[in-house]
Amino acid sequence: MTALVLATACASVARSEPVAGELPAEISAALGGEFIWRGRTYTVDRMGDAIRAAKHSEGITSVVLLYDQETTVQDIIDVALISRAASLPAFYQQDGKLNHIEVNR
Template sequence: MGVIQKALFVVLVIATGCASVARPEPSAGELPAEIAAAPGDEFTWRGRNYSVERMGDAIRTAKHSEGVTSVVLLYDQEATVQDIIDVALIARAASLPAFYAQDGKLNHIEVSR
């Protein structure tokens, strides 16, 4: 191999290596508030049903008193895309990151304004 070929080979190896770097798995922190969708546009947490607004208030309070670190929707066949959006709103009200858990995988919810 000539010098130019070796240089191109090194550049390709570096470029390929950078392209294949895996992102770290999302983390819900030490104490996520795991909530589930409930009938009537409500969510269940700790055995109680809440509207989106009331859930935001409850989790914001728990953030300050208990150290809740995030909001995680336990996504199942009953949950909808609207539920994911509502969880983002709940998390935003509590100034926390939002996620949904589906098939054993945690997915970050990002909503732009």
């Protein structure tokens, strides 16, 4: 009689850390639902337009919200809208860690 031996192995795939690319647009939330980038204040719609233009002219690679104590969940959602308008990935940076923002409809 012949014995059949099956060996099984478990494999895990390490998730890669999110990457904002070489030239992220680092923005911060301001009062009144606006955002600051490069010393200027923008509404969500205007910020999307500005970053989309910079994507083409300067090679912006992503949108990164610099998270602080005043940042709200709505700010994170707004950054997702900004990044969608610019067709770029969105992130928020909190305590030195980069977190991907993913919004599904």
